[in-house]
Amino acid sequence: MAGRTLTRVLSVKERLSGTLSASPNELLAVFTRYKNNLTTSSKKISIEHSFFFYEVKLILLSLVRLVIRCYQEAIVIPPLVALAIRPRPGVWEYVQVNVNELAVGELSTSEYLQFKEKLVNGSSLGNFVLELDFEPFNASFPQPSLSKSIGNGMQFLNRHLSSKLFVDKESIYPLLEFLRAHSYKGTIMMLNDKVQSSSILQSALRKAEQYLLSIHVDSPYSLSSTRGTITSTYQTISQFSSCVHCSDTVGQYESHTAFTLPGLYRAVHGINVFDPKFNIVSPGADMSVYFPHFEADRRLASLHPEIEELLFSSAENDEHK
Numbered sequence: 001m002a003g004r005t006l007t008r009v010l011s012v013k014e015r016l017s018g019t020l021s022a023s024p025n026e027l028l029a030v031f032t033r034y035k036n037n038l039t040t041s042s043k044k045i046s047i048e049h050s051f052f053f054y055e056v057k058l059i060l061l062s063l064v065r066l067v068i069r070c071y072q073e074a075i076v077i078p079p080l081v082a083l084a085i086r087p088r089p090g091v092w093e094y095v096q097v098n099v100n101e102l103a104v105g106e107l108s109t110s111e112y113l114q115f116k117e118k119l120v121n122g123s124s125l126g127n128f129v130l131e132l133d134f135e136p137f138n139a140s141f142p143q144p145s146l147s148k149s150i151g152n153g154m155q156f157l158n159r160h161l162s163s164k165l166f167v168d169k170e171s172i173y174p175l176l177e178f179l180r181a182h183s184y185k186g187t188i189m190m191l192n193d194k195v196q197s198s199s200i201l202q203s204a205l206r207k208a209e210q211y212l213l214s215i216h217v218d219s220p221y222s223l224s225s226t227r228g229t230i231t232s233t234y235q236t237i238s239q240f241s242s243c244v245h246c247s248d249t250v251g252q253y254e255s256h257t258a259f260t261l262p263g264l265y266r267a268v269h270g271i272n273v274f275d276p277k278f279n280i281v282s283p284g285a286d287m288s289v290y291f292p293h294f295e296a297d298r299r300l301a302s303l304h305p306e307i308e309e310l311l312f313s314s315a316e317n318d319e320h321k
Contacts, residue, residue, distance in 0.1 A: 080098060109268040132270070180193045
């Protein structure tokens with residue numbers, strides 16, 4: 001154990017800079033050949049996991065395997081190559097490589113989106129484009145930072161609130177006031193009249209927990225003649241794939257973390273997949289209805305002709321109006 005020290009984790013830019021310094025000739029040959037192909041065809045293109053990355057992987061696999069595996073997108077406007085790197089689900093970094101100088105620089109989200117706009121329009125309006133940033137609206141709201149917490153917003157909030165609730169004796173007082181506020185025609189609905197202090201509330205909660213633990217998990221519950229139905233108060237998604245998909249592929253929501261509509265606006269902070277409002281499966285969700293989009297065999301394809309007839313038929317009768 002002697003001699004071991006903790007070191008800072010290198011950023012993507014630092015890893016890539018070190019790699020360029022270690023293998024300059026091989027990388028220069030790959031980047032130059034790719035740049036010449038673009039110049040010959042007089043086209044600027046955006047590529048995702050193409051042969052360009054395959055060649056780079058062969059050269060650098062033993063050096064920056066993690067960085068190369070995280071490439072999601074590359075934009076080539078000679079002599080510059082802008083790279084979108086996704087180290088882990090929900091986390092993005094952007095770097096720029098100068099092919100001629102083999103120099104690496106970091107790009108902000110806005111700068112990377114401007115780079116994409118140049119790819120489409122040949123130029124960027126820069127600061128004259130409407131730029132949307134929704135991050136400040138959620139700055140004061142607790143959010144997880146680990147990728148494994150994505151889609152488990154309710155669990156995260158429960159832990160966060162529980163940790164604050166029992167810090168000291170006074171922390172439970174807001175809960176007591178909250179429960180007292182729920183009344184109907186002067187009758188408190190959530191608390192017994194005997195609960196007048198936080199210590200009595202804590203004691204009652206312990207007794208309630210002991211009682212619930214004594215009941216078998218399969219015991220049926222009823223509320224007089226009305227059955228209780230669990231509902232969700234959070235926005236839900238049926239599958240984790242809709243949010244971030246997986247470690248190698250970007251999901252539907254994550255693809256809108258930062259995006260641009262050239263000439264209209266750019267969103268530097270759009271959908272935040274770490275937002276605790278996202279939950280994989282909420283209480284009450286029916287998995288026979290909310291299933292992944294790729295399970296096409298579970299769709300009611302036999303009803304498609306009838307639905308199309310109802311939607312697009314030009315006939316006007318009692319059924320089609």
